[in-house]
Amino acid sequence: MSDVPVEPPIHAVRAAVAAALAEDLTPLGDLSAALVPADATIDAVFASRAAGVLAGTACATEAFAQLDPAVTVTWRHHDGDRIDAGTTVATVTGPLAPVLTGERTALNFLCHLSGIATLTRRFADAAAEGGDARIWDTRKTTPGLRSLEKAAVRAGGGASHRGNLSDWVMFKDNHLAAIGIEEAVRRARTAWPARTIHVEVDDLDGLRTALTAGCDAVLLDNFTPDQAAEAVAIADGWAADHGGRRPLLECSGGITVETAAAYAAAGVDLLSTSQITQSAPALDIGLDVRG
Structure with missing residues (x-):
């Protein structure tokens, strides 16, 4: 059970x-x-x-x-x-x-x-063929039914992402265009010191900046499986150099039943997809x- x-x-x-x-x-x-x-x-x-x-x-x-x-x-x-x-x-x-x-x-x-x-079970089974990455839901849910749909994701073997905007701090590309990764993380630590800080990046340079800024989780947006594997190596190396645990790494964009195993094999922690709730x-x- x-x-x-x-x-x-x-x-x-x-x-x-x-x-x-x-x-x-x-x-x-x-x-x-x-x-x-x-x-x-x-x-x-x-x-x-x-x-x-x-x-x-x-x-x-x-x-x-x-x-x-x-x-x-x-x-x-x-x-x-x-x-x-x-x-x-x-x-x-x-x-x-x-x-x-x-x-x-x-x-x-x-x-x-x-x-x-x-559908979540299909994704979870596919990911398990490649590694230990969990399938993660998103906030792309039917209005009024989010708690129910997220529970259904868990029933299918997936995991729940944040339930709403109050759960933790998450900076997407539109946030970062205004304030940048380092300043965003600094402000979040000051305002909400006990909250998880999650940062979206779209390339390896962004990942390096997020690691240096001290975020708790990184969303690798539209990375290929090979790029995701490189990101894992960079994050693991950073953690080893700094004597700590690396942030959670999430892949989003391009995650399908057919690609889930390859992304899981890259060594990331989480694969998020809106398909399981929207489609x-x-x-x-x-x-x-x-x-």
Whole structure:
């Protein structure tokens, strides 16, 4: 079992589900479900139509809980589990009307977040063929769903980058165009002495400057695998000369499932890609009535 928490914060789950249900039920509620017999019940299963990695179970459970606590969802698999096509991942029993009302909301979260976990797992497996680099997400997430999508990345074997702009100091090219690496790092150390300082560079000279300035992490932007390997050698040499640990090295730009192994083999620590949150196809999961 992984030591990395893969469940999203419960407050984020509740807020996202409440917003999704409001989108479906405003202003008059579920007109169709209101017409089924009040005493009708359902016995159904969530079943995967394709192989992948499961995520979003908390959101699916919450969708029914907010509609009617009498609906019972029993999970046979959990976030982070690999599942095959045809796998029953959960059973759903209880009053029919709220299940019908919450079905699409539950599946929207389940399919979307499982898709992210599945694509992340592909990246993580590919990177593992080359080295120890972790797959890192970005802030390129669906507005309002960041905590959920980042949890899905973790469920797929990835790691979470900063959650928002308050987490740590990160200087990208547009920041550095105004103040430069050395001055940026100096100001950050003065203003936020306990915060991680992360600097983007686009060449080896920029890396050398970032090392001298004393940053905690360096983003190697659009480096090739060979350039990344050279950057690792420079950073390792700098650390040896200065009797300390080198900053974390992240590669971003050009990271695909096909190139992940080569970048990992270069010896960097992290590979970041927006594909896992912006371009992941939904995993096909359905709700099927039993009997």
